Amino acid sequence: MDETVAEFIKRTILKIPMNELTTILKAWDFLSENQLQTVNFRQRKESVVQHLIRLCEEKRASLNDAALLDIIYTQFHQHQKVWDVFQMSKGPGEDVDLFDMKQFKNAFKKILQRALKNVTVSFRETEENAIWIRIAWGTQYTKPNQYKPTYVVYYSQTPYAFKSSSTLRRNTPLLGQELEATGKIYLRQEEITLDITEMKKACN
Numbered sequence: 001m002d003e004t005v006a007e008f009i010k011r012t013i014l015k016i017p018m019n020e021l022t023t024i025l026k027a028w029d030f031l032s033e034n035q036l037q038t039v040n041f042r043q044r045k046e047s048v049v050q051h052l053i054r055l056c057e058e059k060r061a062s063l064n065d066a067a068l069l070d071i072i073y074t075q076f077h078q079h080q081k082v083w084d085v086f087q088m089s090k091g092p093g094e095d096v097d098l099f100d101m102k103q104f105k106n107a108f109k110k111i112l113q114r115a116l117k118n119v120t121v122s123f124r125e126t127e128e129n130a131i132w133i134r135i136a137w138g139t140q141y142t143k144p145n146q147y148k149p150t151y152v153v154y155y156s157q158t159p160y161a162f163k164s165s166s167t168l169r170r171n172t173p174l175l176g177q178e179l180e181a182t183g184k185i186y187l188r189q190e191e192i193t194l195d196i197t198e199m200k201k202a203c204n
Contacts, residue, residue, distance in 0.1 A: 001057045008066040008146050009056055012073055013049050021048070024076060028069050031055050067122035067146070071134050074151055074164075075126070081151070083162040101131060101156070108133070120144045129156045 016024055018041070025036060031052070039051050056065075074081070109121045118138025125131050133152040136144035151164040 001061050002063070004146075005061055005063050005066050006053055006057065008063070009061060009069060010049055010053055011147070012066065012070050013052055014045070016073055018045060018048075020076060024069075024072055025052075027072050030059065030061065030065050030069070063120060063146075064122055067120065067134050067136070067149075068124055070146075070149070071122060071124045071132050071151070074134075075124075075132065078153075082165045083153075084165060086161045086163065087159055101125070105131070118142060118144055120146070130154065131156075 013021070022036065022041060025031060026033075035055050039048060039055075041048055043051075105123050109123075112121055112135070113119055116137070117140065120136045122134045123131060124134075131154050133154075135150045135152070136146045137148070137150065138144040153162045154160075
């Protein structure tokens with residue numbers, strides 16, 4: 001396992017409260033139940049983290065595996081973020097059927113990486129008919145910063161996509177362009193922000 005991946009996983013685990021750790025690790029589904037049973041979660045957190053990192057090294061965790069863990073952590077703590085909302089609508093003469101999710105993921109990642117070489121994109125679908133997209137941005141000369149990602153959440157059967165507010169505001173127009181290109185939709189960014197309660201209301 002790459003050292004940068006190990007550090008990424010370590011930092012993510014350190015953010016997770018101990019009373020949520022086993023729940024999030026099970027949701028991650030990277031480490032098996034047998035492996036998790038070898039961990040003494042009553043130890044100091046530093047010892048728990050070291051044990052978990054060793055298990056991840058044994059399974060050769062990838063950057064995408066680490067990104068998925070971060071997505072799950074963010075899902076558990078989504079109420080701590082402020083979300084911008086994009087209203088999506090079909091263009092004139094377009095059918096209103098929703099795009100195929102698998103095709104969307106493949107196209108989104110391909111087009112975004114074509115537009116910006118140094119970027120990593122990870123996806124996670126949930127039981128709530130939502131797809132979470134995690135984007136770590138780089139530049140032409142720097143690798144993606146895994147610690148300042150942008151999250152996009154799309155709930156199927158709704159006309160809205162939600163984007164976490166980011167300090168990297170320069171990438172917002174590019175992100176909108178990629179959603180339009182892959183989903184064949186038109187986006188209009190609302191001049192409001194939503195907390196998680198408002199976001200769920202908008203999806204109902």
